[in-house]
Every structure is written in C-alpha cells, then in structure tokens.
Amino acid sequence: LGVSHESQGTSTRDESVPVHGLSEMVVGILGGGQLGRMLCQAASQMAMKVIVLDPTENCPASGISNYHMVGSYDDSATVEEFAKRCGVLTIEIEHVDAATLEKLEQQGVDCQPRASTIRIIQDKYLQKVHFSRHAIPLPKFMQIDDEDSAKRAGDLFGYPLMLKSKKLAYDGRGNAVAKSEDELTSAVKALGGYARGLYAEQWAPFVKELSVVVVRGRDDSVLCYPVVETIHQQNICHIVKSPANVPWKVMKLATDIACRAVSSLEGAGIFAVELFLTGDGQILLNEVAPRPHNSGHHTIESCFTSQFEQHLRAVVGLPLGDPSMKTPAAIMYNVLGEDEGEPGFLLAQQLIQRALGTPGASVHWYDKPEMRKQRKMGHITIVGPSMGVVEARLKSMLREATDGQP
Ligand code: ATP
Numbered sequence: 001l002g003v004s005h006e007s008q009g010t011s012t013r014d015e016s017v018p019v020h021g022l023s024e025m026v027v028g029i030l031g032g033g034q035l036g037r038m039l040c041q042a043a044s045q046m047a048m049k050v051i052v053l054d055p056t057e058n059c060p061a062s063g064i065s066n067y068h069m070v071g072s073y074d075d076s077a078t079v080e081e082f083a084k085r086c087g088v089l090t091i092e093i094e095h096v097d098a099a100t101l102e103k104l105e106q107q108g109v110d111c112q113p114r115a116s117t118i119r120i121i122q123d124k125y126l127q128k129v130h131f132s133r134h135a136i137p138l139p140k141f142m143q144i145d146d147e148d149s150a151k152r153a154g155d156l157f158g159y160p161l162m163l164k165s166k167k168l169a170y171d172g173r174g175n176a177v178a179k180s181e182d183e184l185t186s187a188v189k190a191l192g193g194y195a196r197g198l199y200a201e202q203w204a205p206f207v208k209e210l211s212v213v214v215v216r217g218r219d220d221s222v223l224c225y226p227v228v229e230t231i232h233q234q235n236i237c238h239i240v241k242s243p244a245n246v247p248w249k250v251m252k253l254a255t256d257i258a259c260r261a262v263s264s265l266e267g268a269g270i271f272a273v274e275l276f277l278t279g280d281g282q283i284l285l286n287e288v289a290p291r292p293h294n295s296g297h298h299t300i301e302s303c304f305t306s307q308f309e310q311h312l313r314a315v316v317g318l319p320l321g322d323p324s325m326k327t328p329a330a331i332m333y334n335v336l337g338e339d340e341g342e343p344g345f346l347l348a349q350q351l352i353q354r355a356l357g358t359p360g361a362s363v364h365w366y367d368k369p370e371m372r373k374q375r376k377m378g379h380i381t382i383v384g385p386s387m388g389v390v391e392a393r394l395k396s397m398l399r400e401a402t403d404g405q406p
C-alpha cells in the first residue's frame with residue numbers, strides 16, 4: 001500500500017481505498033470470524049472501509065471485508081504491520097496480544113476499546129479482580145495453583161464448584177465443574193492442569209442468565225440495549241430472548257450493574273455484560289466481552305441500530321444510534337454443528353430450509369470453512385408481535401410440539 005503510518009497521523013486511512021462513506025477512517029478488525037463478518041456487513045451499509053486480520057484464508061469475514069490480511073492477531077510484527085493500514089484498530093476477539101496493543105497505543109495508534117481493557121478482559125481472573133475492586137457483585141472466586149488450594153476453594157465455596165482457565169476461554173471451553181472433592185483432579189486435568197492458569201468460582205445458583213449490551217462512544221456517552229435472557233446448553237449460548245421476561249426492578253438493576261461495569265473500563269465500542277439472576281432477585285456479573293456479542297445478534301433485525309453498526313459508529317466517533325427495539329419481541333437461535341463435515345451440513349440445511357419458511361425469520365450463515373460439532377455455524381432470528389408468538393414460531397421451526405399456538 002506504500003503509505004507509512006507516520007505520514008498519516010492518527011486519522012490515517014488506507015490511501016489506495018477511495019473513501020466516500022460516512023467516515024474517513026479505515027477500521028481495522030483483529031479477527032475475521034462471524035463477528036468480524038457481521039461488522040463488515042454493517043460497514044458496507046454505511047460504505048465504511050473495513051480491513052481484517054485473520055490467519056484463516058477463507059475466514060467468515062474474508063470475502064466481504066475491503067481487505068483481508070492473512071496473519072495472526074497474536075503475532076506482534078503482523079499486528080504492527082496491520083495497524084499501519086488502519087485509522088482505528090478494534091477487535092472481534094479478545095484473545096489478541098495485549099502487549100502489542102499497548103505498544104501501538106504508545107506510538108499513537110488509536111485502539112478502541114483501549115489495550116488496558118483487552119488486558120483485563122482476556123484474563124478472566126484479572127477481570128474478576130478488577131470488577132470486585134469496582135464493587136460489582138460477582139460469584140466468589142479464588143486462584144488455584146495446586147491440589148491444596150483447589151481443596152481450600154471447595155471448602156470455602158462448596159460444591160458444585162466451577163473451575164475456569166484464566167485465559168483463551170470461549171463457548172465454555174475453559175470451564176469444568178467438580179461436583180465433589182473427588183472430582184477436582186479430573187476437572188483440573190480436563191482444563192489442562194494447574195500450569196495453564198486456573199481459578200475457582202462459587203457456583204451461581206441462577207434462575208436465569210441475562211445479558212446487557214452496552215455501547216460507549218468516544219465522548220464517553222453510554223447507551224444500553226434492552227436486557228435479554230440467554231439460554232445456554234453445555235456452556236454454549238443457544239437461545240437469546242429479547243426483551244427478557246423479568247420484573248422492571250430486575251431490568252433496572254441489571255442495566256445499572258452493566259453500566260457500572262463498562263464505565264470501569266476504557267475505550268469506545270460495544271461491550272456485552274453477562275449476568276446471573278438469582279432466585280432472590282440478586283444480579284451477579286459473570287463476564288464482560290469488549291466487543292459485539294452473541295447476545296446482541298438479534299439487534300440486526302429487532303433494534304433501530306444493530307450492535308454491529310453501533311460498534312462501528314462508536315469506534316470511529318459518529319453519533320451513536322438508537323438501541324431500542326423496533327419489534328415487540330425477538331428470539332435468536334444459534335445453529336450449532338451437530339456433526340462433522342457433510343452430514344453436519346445436511347442437518348443444518350434442513351433446519352435452514354424450515355427457517356426460510358418461518359414468518360419473521362432471518363437466516364445468517366457464517367460460511368465457515370469447516371463444519372464441526374458444537375461450532376457456531378450460523379444463527380436464525382425470529383421477530384414478531386409478542387414473545388409467545390416468536391417462541392411458537394421457533395418451536396414449529398424446530399419441529400417441536402407447539403402447544404396449539406399459532
Ligand atoms: P463465552 O462463550 O460466553 O465467552 P466462556 O467460555 O467465557 O463463554 P463462561 O461465560 O465463563 O464461559 O461460562 C459459560 C456458561 O457456564 C455460563 O453462561 C453459565 O451458564 C455457566 N457458568 C459459568 N460460570 C458459572 C458459575 N460460577 N456458576 C454456575 N454456572 C456458571
């Protein structure tokens with residue numbers, strides 16, 4: 001591209017790409033998975049230029065970004081090279097090299113959210129320490145380094161005990177439950193041993209899981225999307241219902257805690273705050289994602305401004321959009337791989353055919369190069385006049401009994 005970063009200052013843009021969109025800034029995204037893909041789709045609507053860095057040649061964002069640099073977002077030199085082409089650098093995955101982002105920020109590169117946020121969030125233990133210092137309610141937690149400390153955690157917090165790896169966790173792939181002291185050893189082994197960096201969390205006796213997607217602009221203004229309910233299966237997000245069916249007081253408490261959590265972090269963009277609602281009406285924070293999130297996919301069809309458009313607006317400094325819902329109810333269903341390879345594709349295709357014939361349904365297919373069991377391959381959002389109606393439509397799409405509802 002032949003344009004050095006230094007010559008362009010902080011509002012740099014890739015000179016080889018003509019800019020006629022809503023922003024002069026080229027947005028660089030670390031990661032080109034489905035979140036990167038949906039960011040590119042939102043950018044296209046506004047004719048904003050987006051480039052992605054991802055190691056996989058045919059990653060979901062590849063074909064629809066303005067430029068795809070094939071390389072690792074974990075490699076310092078590659079990220080530095082990529083940053084030269086961006087006006088603002090953002091992420092769709094938090095497992096990037098935080099030290100490189102800190103170095104780039106010192107050199108004047110604009111990272112949104114800030115490197116400090118990525119550093120805190122990518123280590124779940126550090127994240128918990130950070131939020132507890134900011135008086136955000138969370139399940140009790142402690143680091144475990146060996147059998148002794150793991151047993152101590154079990155004595156203190158009781159069983160079942162949730163063990164988590166501090167880093168590189170997603171879709172529950174860093175979680176293991178010990179139902180009793182006898183299961184500690186096998187749970188630790190399943191996570192790759194103490195050397196991987198583990199901590200224990202008290203079991204949260206939740207009645208529902210909630211999520212609040214929050215956006216912060218470059219001027220620190222904050223807006224919240226409606227509280228949603230997330231339903232997980234084997235630790236993986238499976239269904240999202242918007243709005244959540246909870247009392248007004250719970251909505252307010254969840255939104256307040258989400259806002260406070262996000263305010264304790266630095267930088268612009270979308271943040272998703274995962275929460276537990278307990279039987280006695282308490283809200284506990286599970287974790288925060290500093291990026292668009294699965295619990296916000298429904299916003300594409302159900303809100304005036306989708307989380308993806310909102311993230312782009314926030315990181316380039318455009319006015320934030322309206323996060324409220326434009327439909328009374330929405331339900332999002334993740335299409336997870338049910339089998340490897342071709343048999344898995346056939347099963348997914350059958351479901352998608354039924355979705356295409358479902359009123360109010362929109363199908364998103366991520367075009368992932370490989371089908372794997374439990375992998376997020378796409379999602380379906382159904383909107384409609386009430387939660388009862390969209391639930392009935394989902395049931396009928398899944399070929400479940402519909403209780404005689406439409
Ligand atoms: P994500 O894909 O959301 O990043 P992850 O791998 O980071 O997932 P967590 O969010 O820590 O995993 O946990 C996944 C799920 O496991 C939660 O949504 C919840 O259902 C369950 N879970 C996590 N922590 C606890 C806990 N302390 N008590 C009870 N259930 C828990």
Ligand code: MG
Pocket residue numbers: 169170171287
């Ligand atoms: Mg997580």
Ligand code: MG
Pocket residue numbers: 274286287
């Ligand atoms: Mg989670």
